[in-house]
Amino acid sequence: MDQKKQNILDFDEYIRQGEPSKKEKASIWQTAIGLQAVDGLKTSDYLKETARKHIEGEIDIDEVRLLVKTYYQSKTLREPDDDGKQEADKVSANITKILSSQTVDFSTGGYIAIHRRVFEGVFKHAGKLRDYDITKREWILDGDTVNYLNWEDLHRAIDYDIEHERTFSYRGISSDDMVVHISHFVSGLWQIHAFAEGNTRTTAVFTILYLRSIGFAVNNDLFARHSWYFRNALVRANYKNALLGIDYTPIYLDRFFRNLLLAEQWDLRNRYLHIHATDEWKVQLNFADPAIETQVEDKCRTSAGQVQDKLHTDNANIKRLIVAIGNKELSVKKMMDALELKGRDNFLNLYLKPAINEGYIRLLYPDSPRHPRQRYLLTAKGMVLYNAHND
Missing domain, CATH: 1.10.10 (Arc Repressor Mutant, subunit A)
Known part of the structure; x- marks a missing residue:
């Protein structure tokens, strides 16, 4: 293997054999980078090499963010996918900084702040609620869209969902009911689609921080490797079409959280989620x-x-x-x-x-x-x- 390939970070190797501090950093980086897949983005080799230096303790996370910013400011030779890589690189570094903290502001303001922090230096509208209605064509829905909340009610809806979750007691409920409840909360928060862009990445980061705060040992690997499934499961949980005989289908999201929280081993591949799945993919x-x-x-x-x-x-x-x-x-x-x-x-x-x-x-x-x-x-x-x- 040539030197360039050797310099590209192998996250799995750190996670399997690294020292505890390196293992934790590598796991966070893997999650941060993996989450970019929800928007079809890939990070650059430069980001991966810079992340390696952070994992090795050579630089801190703020130095990583500064180096990435400077890299794109000083880059003279433009490539066709530079805009996508720049977004993926900066957002990955921002998410790594956020997930390195163990604290969460579980409030509407805290949720909005996560969006601002995730997309700082990327979107001009970072941390701002959208002021127009949206639709998004989804391949798993054969081009149809989920019905997202109208923009006038965004703040009120986030207030309601977060306050309802804040007052909910997990005491005495079964693990099955626990998973269903968490799945329902995350699904509802995502369906609001409070921001013009970046809703899934914001919801994922907020979810990880929240689950940690209430005592769950969250396995970042699920978000790292299956972020696209996570997004599509959210889509299916919030899609209903009476003419096609399709009801809201939260079971796919439930299975993501069963893997995450109960260490089950559901096969998390997107082919199961299509509304017209072929026979091979109808049984997960x-x-x-x-x-x-x-x-x-x-x-x-x-x-x-x-x-x-x-x-x-x-x-x-x-x-x-x-x-x-x-x-x-x-x-x-x-x-x-x-x-x-x-x-x-x-x-x-x-x-x-x-x-x-x-x-x-x-x-x-x-x-x-x-x-x-x-x-x-x-x-x-x-x-x-x-x-x-x-x-």
Whole structure:
């Protein structure tokens, strides 16, 4: 691996083997960067290298923020995605600073302040409630939108939700009821959509701080790796269409919080959330369920009713590829980079094609193999092998 690649931060390595202080910083950075996916943003290599210096204790978080700001001010060669990277870099640094604190102002003013702090130096309207109504086309809704609150009632609605949560008692309720209640609170707060932009990232940061403040040991990994699922689950929880026979569906968000708070292992992939999910994605898997192999066999049956293949493989190349893909959707180049392979033909013949043929990997666009944005992801069968490797 060349020096440039070595300099790109490996968060997982810090989290698995780092000292406690480094592990905590790396986890926060991973969450901050992961949350940018809700708006399709990616951070720069410069941000990751600067984050590494912060984790190693060479600089503090305010120095990180200053370095990032200076980097974009002094940059002379512009690239097409610079605006997106600049937003992602600055917001990631801001979120890292916020999540490094253990305090939260659980009030309407505190919620609005989180937006201001997250988007400081990014949006001119940071910390300001929107003054117009909005709609947003969602791919999981086939282009339809959630009905967001009208702008005149934003402050009143936030007041109501936060005050209702403040007076709620968790004493004596079951873990199931606890998760449902938290899910409902977060869903309602997000549905207000108080800001012109950045509502999901603000709600996620506020939620993490709040859950910590009432005693939960929040696993940042869920927000880091599944922020896009978190957003889409919020969408489904707040979408209803009587003509299509679709009611509010909070179960997907409940499952996110069951993983977060109860250490369950629901398969958090966005394909389950589409209002017209294909047969393969209609039943969401729980990898903590002892009957998981039966669930996967049901999903892997062919039209003739036969189980396609055994659930595990002795092919070392397939195993390596499954571990490299994990919960992600990767291009051929990204898979080859992850495996440090150079020969495309050998990769296709020895890794990718066997994994597809044995039912472990599928195409994101199966009807268009040469799609310009083609990606590859694990099937339910592949996820079983991946999770078995991580146990």
